[in-house]
Amino acid sequence: MSVFTDAEIAYLNSQRMGRLATVGVDGQPHIIPVTFTYNPELDTIDIGGIRFGSGKKWRDAQENPKVCFLVDESWGSGAKAIEIRGEAELHTSGGESINPRFPQFAPEFFRIRPHRVVAWGIEEGGATASGFRPNARTVA
Numbered sequence: 001m002s003v004f005t006d007a008e009i010a011y012l013n014s015q016r017m018g019r020l021a022t023v024g025v026d027g028q029p030h031i032i033p034v035t036f037t038y039n040p041e042l043d044t045i046d047i048g049g050i051r052f053g054s055g056k057k058w059r060d061a062q063e064n065p066k067v068c069f070l071v072d073e074s075w076g077s078g079a080k081a082i083e084i085r086g087e088a089e090l091h092t093s094g095g096e097s098i099n100p101r102f103p104q105f106a107p108e109f110f111r112i113r114p115h116r117v118v119a120w121g122i123e124e125g126g127a128t129a130s131g132f133r134p135n136a137r138t139v140a
Contacts, residue, residue, distance in 0.1 A: 002043050003114050003139040008082055011071070011122045012038040012045070018071040020047055020110075022060035022088075030056055036069070037098050045069055045084055045112040048095035053108030061088040061110060069112055080121035086112040114139050 002009065021031040034057075036047045047069065052058060061067060065087040072081035088110040095109030116138050 002040075003117060004038075004043070005119075005123065007122050008117070008119050009038060009040070011080060011082060011119075015071050015073075018047075018069055020057055021068040021070070022057050023064050023066065024056070024060050025063050030060060032057055035098055036071075039111070042111070042113075045086075045114070046095075046098055046109055047088075047112065048098035048106050048109030050106055052095060052106060052110075053090075053092065057110075058090065058108065061090060065089075067110070067112060078121055082117065082119040082122060084112060084114045085116040085118075086114045088112055 004012070016035055017033055018036050019031050020034045021029055023029055032055075034047050034052075035049045036045055038044075039046050067086065067088045069084045069086075070081060072079065074080075089112075091109050091111060093107045095106045098106065098109055
């Protein structure tokens with residue numbers, strides 16, 4: 001059984017970019033847009049991109065693997081979003097499938113196994129300008 005609802009999986013599969021937050025060795029947060037894919041076999045989020053293993057997010061996760069990942073969108077009277085908290089597993093090969101346009105630059109990737117999921121506006125009757133109904137749960 002997945003930690004995500006069917007509607008959350010459909011939303012994740014409809015998107016290609018999200019925001020990854022890490023914490024640096026100085027304790028300061030860092031957030032950056034990244035490409036990702038939902039991995040249905042492992043029920044994880046796989047995040048990668050061009051020269052992913054040489055950036056600050058990679059160095060941050062080597063020191064502190066706790067990360068937060070957000071996929072969101074908004075429009076005039078509402079919003080959809082899913083926040084996924086977990087720990088980054090650093091992989092040095094296999095990221096080519098996340099960003100296939102640049103395989104020679106993208107072997108490294110993070111795999112996030114969710115510990116907590118907070119979603120809003122994704123399920124029927126979700127977030128609108130007149131109300132906020134988040135679906136939050138700890139999954140690990």
